[in-house]
Amino acid sequence: MSGRKQFDVDEAVDKAMAVFWQRGYADASLDVLGTATGLGRGSLYGAFGSKDELFRRALDRYSATYGARYEHALTAHPGDPVRAIEAFFEVILARIDDPAVPKGCLIAQSAAQAAVLTSNSAAHVRGLLDLQHARIRAALDDPHADPAMLDDLATYIVAVNQALAVLSRAGASDAELRAVARLACETVANRLIPAD
Known part of the structure; x- marks a missing residue:
């Protein structure tokens, strides 16, 4: 259309x-x-309706971008849940170390601000955390393990992921973040591999 400036919606969401x-x-x-x-x-209102809707679109973009990487890491080692969780943390640490993006995690940042979000956006953030839990829980699946323990272990891994995001924003070193991830992987191994 002549006379109207066109813009790339995907670029604006990014x-x-x-x-x-x-x-x-x-x-x-x-x-x-x-x-x-x-x-x-x-233009913002015309394209997105509200700041809240733009925020949810940004959350979805973030989830699609990084969720695909997490999914790949978690499914690349079928039958080896410890290696799957190690791969998951490798992806997280690579994202944290990427100078092209802000420190931390958009979902962690958003969860920390749940009190100021609309109920729709707070529920959206919670849904993305639940999706992460489901991905991790699927990677941990073991017919010989107690399902409740696996649920708890998946919740623990989600919590460690969010903690890594917070620590990175607070200036924790790469060595400190890797130590946290290593201990989390050891915890997974200790819970899943029966003692002799």
Whole structure:
């Protein structure tokens, strides 16, 4: 259409995702989002309806981007849940170490701000954490293990992942983060491999 500036919606969501990831929902004002995306308020509202909807689209983009990597790591070692969890943490540590993206994790950042999110967005964040739990639980599946223990172990791995994100934002070193991941993998091994 002549006279109207066209923009790439996917690119705008990517740029908004970086803002929410770096600043959190509360500090990602429409002015900051507009500057990052190059869109005025009218265009933001026209394309996304609301800041809240843009936030959920950014969460979905983040989940699709990194969730696929987690899924690959967790399914690449069938029958070897310890190696699957090691691969999962390798992907997480690579993301944390990537200088092209903010430190931490958008989902962890968003979960920490649940009190200021709308109920729809808070539920969306919780749903993404539940999805991560389901992926990890599937990788841990062992017909010989107690299902309740496997559920608890999956919750533990989700918690360690979120803790790594928080620690990375607080300036923890790569060595410190790797030590946490290593201990988590040892815990998984100790819970899944019966003692002789």
